[in-house]
Amino acid sequence: MITSMTGFGSAEKISDKYSLKVEIKTLNSKFFDASFRLPREFVKWEIEIKNLLENGLGRGKINLGIDFNIKHFDQPPIQINQNLFDAYYQKLVEVSNSLGVNGSIELFKMAFNMPNVVQHQDEATNYITYEELKSVLEMALSNCNEFRANEGARLEAALLESRLNIELGLEEVKKLDSGRIQNLKTRIHTALKEIKDKVKVDENRFEQELIYYIEKLDLTEEKIRLASHLTYFDEVIADPLAPSGKKLGFLAQELGREINTIGSKANDAGIQRAVIGMKEELEKIKEQILNIL
Incomplete structure (x- = not known):
């Protein structure tokens, strides 16, 4: 039975908390060659995703794109480390005063942009499990393989x-x-x-x-x-x-x-x-x- 290496498949899921869309494009290649466009929070599942694609598609040049959007945040997506910010700001004020330089707004911006003051929360994976993602990936794989069969x-x-x-x-x-x-x-x-x-x-x-x-x-x-x-x-x-x-x-x-x-x-x-x-x-x-x- 002949199966083409050229294919396309997509699938999506919309819940009350998030929307998820997966697109898979495949072209001919002598080997399995996959490239991913993943949300930052999904990178930790990259190996599992790669294995799923290789088992489902065999060889070929594979392009996978995943779009994930959270509708409502239970908590703010970022957290401010207040203690660290205060420490940076006070130190900058001391240096500024010793030099006779005024600029409280600029000092505030500098302290705010210091490392680890703003901490991004791993919100995406608080709203979706790998099993939920896997089910949508499998639907996209099925559609891609149907395209390849045709x-x-x-x-x-x-x-x-x-x-x-x-x-x-x-x-x-x-x-x-x-x-x-x-x-x-x-x-x-x-x-x-x-x-x-x-x-x-x-x-x-x-x-x-x-x-x-x-x-x-x-x-x-x-x-x-x-x-x-x-x-x-x-x-x-x-x-x-x-x-x-x-x-x-x-x-x-x-x-x-x-x-x-x-x-x-x-x-x-x-x-x-x-x-x-x-x-x-x-x-x-x-x-x-x-x-x-």
Whole structure:
């Protein structure tokens, strides 16, 4: 079964306390490569989120965005450390007085901006648990995988069309190849007869060389292997469990090897045209495979 690495899925949850929206975008990649845009308070769950995405999506370039907004705060989102502020302010006043400098407002601003005077509370995770976040993530994952499956069906149709065209090209090769060797033998023997009176020929040696030459041009093994690869191609696509992108990538290399060998051994214009057509279809397959999980 074909699954695309291109996908998009989103999900959201709105409660009386908060609103949460999750978006997942995926593109093709040889490995699992995830980037996150998380609220600051969710960073502590980053490992759990990464594992959830990797298990749910497999390989691919993953972009995750999470938006979280609290509707009503039970407590102020920041706290002022009054004792620390007073200590900073008094020290600044002492220094200011010793220098004969006035500027109480500026001293206030300086004390207020000192480290740890303003303390941000970890409010977000007081309002939502990881299990609540996980349920929304799983909904977004499900929607993303549905998108990938639909895109995979489109890819599968394109792959099967190109695979069929390669098979038709192979049938054309078989048809053109059926009398090719015999015609070649006939032409060689005819040419030999024309020069037989002028050149002395060792018949036994000639037949041995002819057999060796013919064997180098024989396409039987390549045709059998190419047909076998096409059959396995169908099996990989039909497999409902295993991801097929990497297998199809290796298989495309084998298809290309047999097609190229047929082209180099054929010595026939018609077969060469069929080979060019098969190569064009194979390039289409290779392009599609890059986006398959």
